[in-house]
Amino acid sequence: MVDALFANSRLASLYDPLDPDRSDLDAYAAMVEEFGASRVVDLGCGTGTLACLLGQRGVSVIGVDPAAASLAVARRKPHAEKVRWVHGDASATAGRAADLVTMTGNVAQVFVADDDWHTTLRAVRTAPKAGWCSRPGTRFDGHGRVGPARRRGSGCTFPRSARSRPGPT
Numbered sequence: 528m529v530d531a532l533f534a535n536s537r538l539a540s541l542y543d544p545l546d547p548d549r550s551d552l553d554a555y556a557a558m559v560e561e562f563g564a565s566r567v568v569d570l571g572c573g574t575g576t577l578a579c580l581l582g583q584r585g586v587s588v589i590g591v592d593p594a595a596a597s598l599a600v601a602r603r604k605p606h607a608e609k610v611r612w613v614h615g616d617a618s619a620t621a622g623r624a625a626d627l628v629t630m631t632g633n634v635a636q637v638f639v640a641d642d643d644w645h646t647t648l649r650a651v652r653t654a655p656k657a658g659w660c661s662r663p664g665t666r667f668d669g670h671g672r673v674g675p676a677r678r679r680g681s682g683c684t685f686p687r688s689a690r691s692r693p694g695p696t
């Protein structure tokens with residue numbers, strides 16, 4: 528079930544104003560560039576800040592989220608028209624071509640049961656050629672609110688073409 532914080536339209540509209548500093552997304556944008564990813568799926572895109580940023584830069588990006596109210600906020604942002612918005616979860620990425628799948632801003636922490644986490648990763652991996660990258664805890668660590676998540680299996684994998692390059696830790 529989607530958290531009301533993201534699914535209620537009044538709460539979703541507060542998400543960006545309450546946390547306007549999105550410098551946490553710089554690392555993801557840098558990875559997209561470093562790995563030469565021209566097609567990105569942003570899973571759990573929420574209000575779409577990263578997706579719009581990437582769309583503005585000419586990246587072909589699909590923003591996926593199960594919270595319709597958050598997607599509605601995303602669709603109103605500058606450059607939103609350059610993003611394909613999909614209402615759903617990881618299963619909605621099946622068959623969609625992508626070079627990289629991102630999960631930013633603690634999306635990984637949504638999956639508290641190993642089964643849910645593995646189901647999500649398996650679904651993401653059906654996207655042709657996709658690598659995936661999630662940096663759990665990055666955002667909140669920067670604000671000193673929540674310590675780093677220590678989920679087994681977190682990190683990054685990349686398409687074969689990118690594996691020779693050093694990945695982030």
Ligand SMILES: C[S@@+](CC[C@H](N)C(=O)[O-])C[C@H]1O[C@@H](n2cnc3c(N)ncnc32)[C@H](O)[C@@H]1O
Nearest residue numbers: 533571572573594597616617631632633634637
């Ligand atoms: C903390 S918000 C992060 C939003 C955005 N990635 C960001 O950086 O601002 C977590 C997001 O995960 C989404 N989410 C919840 N369950 C999900 C699932 N099963 N699959 C994908 N996203 C999910 C929520 O709807 C919410 O938009």
